[in-house]
Amino acid sequence: MPRVAIIGSGLIGRAWAMVFARAGWNVAMYDAVGGVADKALSLVAEGLDELFAVAAQHPYLDRAGEAHVVLSLERHLHHADITIMSGAWLLRGREKSEDMYASIDQVIDKLERQIRSGKGASVAKKRGATSAGQ
Numbered sequence: 001m002p003r004v005a006i007i008g009s010g011l012i013g014r015a016w017a018m019v020f021a022r023a024g025w026n027v028a029m030y031d032a033v034g035g036v037a038d039k040a041l042s043l044v045a046e047g048l049d050e051l052f053a054v055a056a057q058h059p060y061l062d063r064a065g066e067a068h069v070v071l072s073l074e075r076h077l078h079h080a081d082i083t084i085m086s087g088a089w090l091l092r093g094r095e096k097s098e099d100m101y102a103s104i105d106q107v108i109d110k111l112e113r114q115i116r117s118g119k120g121a122s123v124a125k126k127r128g129a130t131s132a133g134q
Contacts, residue, residue, distance in 0.1 A: 009040030017044045065117055071100060079105045091115065 002025045006013045009031040020046060022024035027089045029037040029044075070081040084091040091114050095106035 003028065005030060007031075009037045014040050014044050014047070017041070018047050071104070073100075078103045080104045082107050082111060084111065 004020045004025050006017050006020075006027060006029045009017075009029045013031075014030065017040070018030055021027050022081065027041075027044070029040050031037040031040070049052065055070055066085045068081075068083045070079070072079045072081075074096075076098060077096045078098065079094070079096045080100070080103040081094045082092070091111050093107040093114070095103045097103045125126040
């Protein structure tokens with residue numbers, strides 16, 4: 001099993017720890033202040049428990065998958081391209097605007113609409129795949 005060390009156990013360090021732990025990695029956390037990393041690991045464990053509880057209630061979050069995110073700047077326009085593959089779901093979104101945060105918000109809204117409509121699963125099935133990862 002792959003291993004990762006997270007230096008710093010603040011909000012961002014805990015978020016990265018959750019991402020790696022969710023993907024099945026062994027996570028070690030370190031912090032300059034004694035005892036903080038241990039507390040952060042317990043918070044990460046609680047957060048993962050909540051995440052798994054929510055995922056169990058939603059059919060489109062039932063399996064781990066892949067997400068490809070590309071953020072780019074072309075002249076004065078900020079592009080956000082996101083592709084998510086999970087189980088029978090294939091979701092794609094691309095947006096551009098003059099503000100990167102606005103582009104990200106717009107593409108996430110587009111992906112949420114696809115999830116609600118079930119479009120991601122139907123796109124994968126039209127391509128002849130049994131799941132979006134194929």
